[in-house]
Amino acid sequence: MTAADQKPRSLKNASVNLRDLTILIADPGTFMRRVVYGMLRGFGANRILEAGDAAGVLSALMQQKVDILILDAKLPPQDGLAVTQAIRRNVDNENRTLPILIMTSDAQQLTIREARDSGASMVVAKPMSPTTLYDRLVWIAFDRRQFIDCPTYFGPDRRFKIEGYPTGVGRRASDKSIEVSDATEPNLEQDDIDSLFQAARAGQNE
Amino acid sequence: MKNKLPPNVRVFAVKTRFQEMAQRPGGVPRDIAIQQAETGIESFKTEFVDWVGRELQDLTQALRKVEGDQAEKAQIDEIHQRCRQLRDTGTTMGLALLTFIADNLCRVLEAVQSGASYDTEVIECHINALFLAKQDAYRNIRPDQVPEMTSGLHRMLERANRSLPDKTG
Numbered sequence A: 001m002t003a004a005d006q007k008p009r010s011l012k013n014a015s016v017n018l019r020d021l022t023i024l025i026a027d028p029g030t031f032m033r034r035v036v037y038g039m040l041r042g043f044g045a046n047r048i049l050e051a052g053d054a055a056g057v058l059s060a061l062m063q064q065k066v067d068i069l070i071l072d073a074k075l076p077p078q079d080g081l082a083v084t085q086a087i088r089r090n091v092d093n094e095n096r097t098l099p100i101l102i103m104t105s106d107a108q109q110l111t112i113r114e115a116r117d118s119g120a121s122m123v124v125a126k127p128m129s130p131t132t133l134y135d136r137l138v139w140i141a142f143d144r145r146q147f148i149d150c151p152t153y154f155g156p157d158r159r160f161k162i163e164g165y166p167t168g169v170g171r172r173a174s175d176k177s178i179e180v181s182d183a184t185e186p187n188l189e190q191d192d193i194d195s196l197f198q199a200a201r202a203g204q205n206e
Numbered sequence B: 001m002k003n004k005l006p007p008n009v010r011v012f013a014v015k016t017r018f019q020e021m022a023q024r025p026g027g028v029p030r031d032i033a034i035q036q037a038e039t040g041i042e043s044f045k046t047e048f049v050d051w052v053g054r055e056l057q058d059l060t061q062a063l064r065k066v067e068g069d070q071a072e073k074a075q076i077d078e079i080h081q082r083c084r085q086l087r088d089t090g091t092t093m094g095l096a097l098l099t100f101i102a103d104n105l106c107r108v109l110e111a112v113q114s115g116a117s118y119d120t121e122v123i124e125c126h127i128n129a130l131f132l133a134k135q136d137a138y139r140n141i142r143p144d145q146v147p148e149m150t151s152g153l154h155r156m157l158e159r160a161n162r163s164l165p166d167k168t169g
Helices: A030-043 A056-065 A080-089 A107-117 A130-141 A188-203 B017-022 B031-045 B045-065 B073-093 B096-113 B118-135 B148-160
Strands: A022-026 A047-051 A067-072 A098-103 A124-125 A146-151 A155-158 B010-012
Touching: A030 A047, A030 A130, A030 B031, A030 B045, A047 A056, A056 A067, A056 A080, A080 A098, A080 A107, A080 A155, A098 A107, A098 A130, A098 B118, A107 A124, A107 B148, A124 A130, A124 B096, A130 B017, A130 B031, A155 B148, B017 B148, B031 B045, B045 B073, B045 B118, B096 B118, B096 B148, B118 B148
Parallel strands: A022 A047, A022 A067, A067 A098, A098 A124
Antiparallel strands: A146 A155, A146 B010
16 A cells, blocks of 8 residues: 555645655746745745746646646736646646646636636635645645546546535634535425325335 | 446546655644744745835836826736735735735726726825835734725725726616
C-alpha cells in the first residue's frame, strides 16, 4: 500500500508534503504571485515557478513537468479558464490531467460553473488566506474524483457537489454536513403518507 | 442499476504525481505550515506598501491616457485589473481601508464596463483616497473609523450606478 492509498479519517487536520513538488503560480499581479509564493514557501514548497500570462504558463508546461498549477481566472490575454481548457483538451499534452486550482476575485456562481466546465480541479476565491489555500491543496491531494473524457469535456468529474466539501476542509463549524435545497414540490399530506405505508405493508405481506 | 455510459464517454481514475507526493509523510504539519505562511506574509508588509506606491503611480499614468470622459474598453480593463490586484492583495496583507477603497473603485469600473458613463471626478476621488490610505497614519485604519470617507465613496458608486443604461425599457 503506497502513501497515496492511505485515506485519512478526516481531512480537518491533514497535512500535505509539498517538498520537491513543482508548483506553477500564474497571475498577472506581481505582488499576488509574491504573496502566493510566500504562502507556499511557508507550507514547505521548495520548487515554485511563476508566470504572468498564458504564454508563460504554456511555455513552462512544455519545458518541464509541473505537478500543480495555481491559476488566476483572469490571466491575460484571454483568461485562465481558456488556458485550463487548452491544457485539458490537448491530447498530446502530458500535463493534461494536471491538478489546476483556479483563483478568482469574482466568486459568483456563474464563474464557478465556468471554471468547473473548463476542467478546473478546484476554485479558490481571492482574497485568500493561508488557511484557505492550504485547505484547497489538501482537498486536491485527497480528491478521489475520476476523470471524464467525452467530446465536449475533459477533466475531473463535475458531479461532486452532492457529496459536499470533504469533512473538515474549509468549512465553518455551523455548516450542515449536507446542503439541503428548498422544497420544489408541496409536502405530502398525512393521508398520502399513510396510504403509501399501507401499500408497502400490503406488498410485504404478499 | 448502474447507468450505462455512452460509447464516446470514457471514465478513468487518475492518480497524479501531486497526489502521490503530497500524501507522503514528513510534510510541515498544518498548523505550523499556516503559521509560517502568515509570518512570511507579515514580512512582506513594507515591500507591499512600496508596491502599492508604484501601482498607484501606474494607475495614475493609466488614467492620464483616458482623454476627457471617453475611456476605451482596453483602458478600463487595465485600470480594473490594477484595482483588483490592489483589493485582493490589500485584504491578504491586512490593509482594510485600502482594500475598501479599491473594492469600491472596482465596483465603479464594473458599472462603467456595464455601460455607465466614465466619470473622471468619481475615479480621481478614489485614486486620491487610495493615496491617502497608503500613508502611515491611515494604513491600520478600518473603513468604519472614517465614516465620512466611506459614505462619500458609496455616494460616488451610487452616482456611477445611476448612470447605467436602463435595461427595463
